[in-house]
Amino acid sequence: MKTDMKAKLCRHEMCIGTHVSLNEAVVTEMMGYLPYDYLWIDMEHSVINTERLLGQLIAARASGINAIVRIPANDPILAKPVLDAGADGIIFPMICGYDDAARAMEACMYPPRGVRGYGPWRAYRFGTINGADYRATVDDTLLRFIQIEEMGAIRELDKILTIDAIDAFIFGPNDLSGSMGKLGQTNDPEVRAVIDEAIAKINAAGKVAGVSLGLADEKAMRSWYDRGVRMLSSGYDVKYIMAGAQANLANMRAAFHLEDK
Numbered sequence: 001m002k003t004d005m006k007a008k009l010c011r012h013e014m015c016i017g018t019h020v021s022l023n024e025a026v027v028t029e030m031m032g033y034l035p036y037d038y039l040w041i042d043m044e045h046s047v048i049n050t051e052r053l054l055g056q057l058i059a060a061r062a063s064g065i066n067a068i069v070r071i072p073a074n075d076p077i078l079a080k081p082v083l084d085a086g087a088d089g090i091i092f093p094m095i096c097g098y099d100d101a102a103r104a105m106e107a108c109m110y111p112p113r114g115v116r117g118y119g120p121w122r123a124y125r126f127g128t129i130n131g132a133d134y135r136a137t138v139d140d141t142l143l144r145f146i147q148i149e150e151m152g153a154i155r156e157l158d159k160i161l162t163i164d165a166i167d168a169f170i171f172g173p174n175d176l177s178g179s180m181g182k183l184g185q186t187n188d189p190e191v192r193a194v195i196d197e198a199i200a201k202i203n204a205a206g207k208v209a210g211v212s213l214g215l216a217d218e219k220a221m222r223s224w225y226d227r228g229v230r231m232l233s234s235g236y237d238v239k240y241i242m243a244g245a246q247a248n249l250a251n252m253r254a255a256f257h258l259e260d261k
Helices: 006-009 025-030 052-063 076-084 098-108 129-139 151-155 173-179 189-202 218-226 237-255
Strands: 017-021 040-042 066-071 091-097 142-150 168-171 209-212 229-238
Touching: 006 017, 006 142, 006 218, 017 025, 017 237, 025 040, 025 052, 040 052, 052 066, 052 076, 066 142, 076 091, 076 098, 091 098, 098 151, 142 151, 151 173, 151 189, 168 189, 168 229, 173 189, 189 209, 218 229, 229 237
Parallel strands: 017 040, 017 229, 040 066, 066 091, 091 142, 142 168, 168 209, 209 229
Antiparallel strands: none
């Protein structure tokens, strides 16, 4: 059964998900049968294009999981087909300040609140949902996220927090550390302090802080929870396949006393 993520986030309950980057819908379907709250379908750091995304969304719907799509850039032209294709949520990467965040949210909403053009062919199930009903409810159901990956967003966070339409503020620790001149040094005291102060501001405003990680262990994930995060994405399909293949290879080498090559 699909998680009501909007309600869980409003209650500040933990939402967990994992990343999809392979351009194969069957992988999305397989992972969708696991009881994650959502799949993060990544169009920013993958070769998934709009045409292939449709298959991913169909697969997610078949397996009954929320499909949250990260588009390649904060651009309403890129957001429009993803929304019209019926994604359950959208993630805008590399937000650099208030104007970026406001533009992202405007791309998600119809006038007068936003600038989204009208043509939700799959989102309203090819007309089986009344268009007026869709327009009246989509703002309350669509999940809208921004990524905090630039110091510009940190500097303008107080102002960004006044935008009610944002459902969660997702930290990208690697890119944020890079914008501080410390790429990959996510545990650097200065980087941690910047993130912790921002999480505290988000929570104090009654909003939800999130984070996107690689394949993290239990201790690392718990540390983010203790820091105030309530939406956490960890792991990805490529890593799962490689980890399984590497484990099998190690077993085969051990079984037949083969040397590493």
